[in-house]
Amino acid sequence: MRITNSTLLRNYDRNLKRISTQKYASENKIYSGRQYNRASESPLKATKALTVRKQLWHTEQYQENLKVADKFYTEAETSLLQVSEQLASVRETIIYACNSTKDKATDLNILAEQLETKAKEMCSIFNTNSAERAIFGGESNSDEPFTIEYDADGRATTVLYHGVPVNAYSKESDFPYSNDVYIDIGIGMVITDNQEVDPQSVLKISFNGAGVSGCGFEASGKDSTILRPDSLRSGTDQENTVRMTAGGKTVTVKFKGSRTDDIQTAIKNAFNNAGVTDPKKIPVIDTKGQLTMGDGSSAYVSETPSINLDQLNDGQNYTIDVYASGTKKTITFTAGADTADTAANIQAKLDEAFKREKHVPTIDDDGNIKVEYLNAKGETVSENVYLAKSDTGTKPDIKNGDTYSNNYLQVTLDAAAALRRGDIDYANACIDRIVNSSENLLVEIADLGNSEEYIEFNQSRFDTRTLNLKERQKDLEATDLESEITLMKTYEAIYNACLQMSSSIVPNSIFNYIS
Known part of the structure; x- marks a missing residue:
């Protein structure tokens, strides 16, 4: 069979272009570090890589949510530890007032002022915010969920939570903005048939201040x-x-x-x-x-x-x-x-x-x-x-009757009022309530500590997951440099050999024309 020069030239040109394309593609993989630049180049791997990328994106969101929650819980725990110290001081002040041998009204008034100041300081602590959101404000973003009402003489009398006296309701859920706020941390958020979030499938990042500090009062109607x-x-x-x-x-x-x-x-x-x-x-x-x-x-x-x-x-x-x-x-x-x-x-x-x-x-x-x-x-x-x-x-x-508040901020103010009127018995009864409140507060702090450990566990879990996903992403998307460099050198040798063969295939007239 006779093979013409034009056939040789076409085959040579086609093979030279093919090896050139493969050589440059290999070089591009090495320089870019990617196995492919378009999904069409490797559809199966591209599909898997997109799934891994989606998982990585979700993981990053969960990690960011956990960082927010960690900061929120840390600040809440710090605030409650400060309140615990204040309550200890309140208890000592009331005990001193009740056991003091001094019977001058001025001494009791001074101690009453100290208690009132402590109540105001605790209110300020409970008004702590994180990222412009009140930690103990429930679902509200109000800067100051806790406020204090004063009488005509300028003395603090009533603690309010979102404008409602803390003694008004015995259930924390009855106060405004009492719905819980949740954050998705990647444990499988579940929506119930009532279109509500299952609390066990998410992490709560809101605290009802009325629930933490107490609400309602004793003995009403009894x-x-x-x-x-x-x-x-x-x-x-x-x-x-x-x-x-x-x-x-x-x-x-x-x-x-x-x-x-x-x-x-x-x-x-x-x-x-x-x-x-x-x-x-x-x-x-x-x-x-x-x-x-x-x-x-x-x-x-x-x-x-x-x-x-x-x-x-x-x-x-x-x-x-x-x-x-x-x-x-x-x-x-x-x-x-x-x-x-x-x-x-x-x-x-x-x-x-x-x-x-x-x-x-x-x-x-x-x-x-x-x-x-x-x-x-x-x-x-x-x-x-x-x-x-x-x-x-x-x-x-x-x-409103002879009652003792279940809220320790209000109890502190009530004890101050009792000292001003010289009612040592009432102030003495407040001591037990402050002690009980301190014990309940320690339980709240312990619960926060458990939640922080849970957050740390999930952070560690997602750190490990991120490493695994990135390793999987590397397998699906990144270039194997050792293999690719070897392949590129092979293509380069073939390409150079093709160029050397051109003198035997391409007519001299072309080179004469070029020169």
């Missing part, structure tokens, strides 16, 4: 054998109303001021009017408010939140905030001609305001407000009710 004089309106012209039960009789006792003798006289008159004349069946109150009976039975007083109906002016409008059934309602009512009319007007407003809630507060003719209902077992259950002044309108005379 029977007590003690009527604390310090819980009463002390002015000689100020009306007090309490409900008292003894010997199967429940009576309403009304008196002015807080003198023990006046209270005893009012108790005697109330039981006499109820038909009880036997002195042994009439409660006796001592200077500390302890109720006893001559026949050895028990007497009880119910310290429910109340409105002083006797002090209201007929026809005048009054406004109060009522916290009950996990919500706040502001009601405005008109005082009637007598306490029964006023109570009826208030009840109508309560019914209207709470008609969509689970339970509606009720008020009796003595002004006592409570929430009671029957549970599934048929038992009577009481819920906390808290009354507060409204931002608008005229405020009636209200009382």
Whole structure:
């Protein structure tokens, strides 16, 4: 078969271009460090490489989330350790005040100022923010979830969480911004059928300040054998109303001021009017408010939140905030001609305001407000009710009863108020609550420590995963330099050999023409 020069030239040209292309492709792999520049060059490897890249991207996001969570938890733990130190100082101050031999009011006032300062400092600690987000603000980004209310004399009286008194609700979930905030850390986030995130599949990065510091109060609506004089309106012209039960009789006792003798006289008159004349069946109150009976039975007083109906002016409008059934309602009512009319007007407003809630507060003719209902077992259950002044309108005379707050910031302020009025017994009772709060706080700190260990474990897990993924990415995308250099040298030798063969294939006339 005859092979023409044109055929030789075409084959030579094609092979030279092919080996040249392979040579330059090999050089490009060496210089770029990549096995391929387009997915079409290696579809299978490219598909796997894209999957690895996606996994790396997610891993980097999880690592970044863990860094944020680690910082958040570290700052939260630091804050609670500072609060723990403050609580220890508060306890020591109250103990010193209660055991001090000094009886000057000025000394107690100084200690009260110290306690008030400690409460303010703890509020500041709880207002710590991380990345412009309050650590103990729940789901809110508010800079200061905790604030303090002051009375007319400029003394701190009430701790507020997102504008709500910490005593108002006994459940932390009832406070504003109480929903949890979660972050995905790559353990398999799960969305439930209710379109909610499963808490076990994510990491929480929010803390409810009301839950951490405590909320609600003790003994609301419960029977007590003690009527604390310090819980009463002390002015000689100020009306007090309490409900008292003894010997199967429940009576309403009304008196002015807080003198023990006046209270005893009012108790005697109330039981006499109820038909009880036997002195042994009439409660006796001592200077500390302890109720006893001559026949050895028990007497009880119910310290429910109340409105002083006797002090209201007929026809005048009054406004109060009522916290009950996990919500706040502001009601405005008109005082009637007598306490029964006023109570009826208030009840109508309560019914209207709470008609969509689970339970509606009720008020009796003595002004006592409570929430009671029957549970599934048929038992009577009481819920906390808290009354507060409204931002608008005229405020009636209200009382929330003789209670101890479950919030240690509020307990600190209450202890300060007790020292100012010289009530050592009340301040002494605050010590146990501060001690219990300190113990609960240590549990919170320990839980934070456990969470930080969990974060560190996941950080280590993702560090290892990142190394493995990058190694896998290298296998799929990076050039094997040793093999590729050997291959490039082979292509280079073939290419040079092809050039040397050109003198035997390419006609001399071409070279003559070129020269």
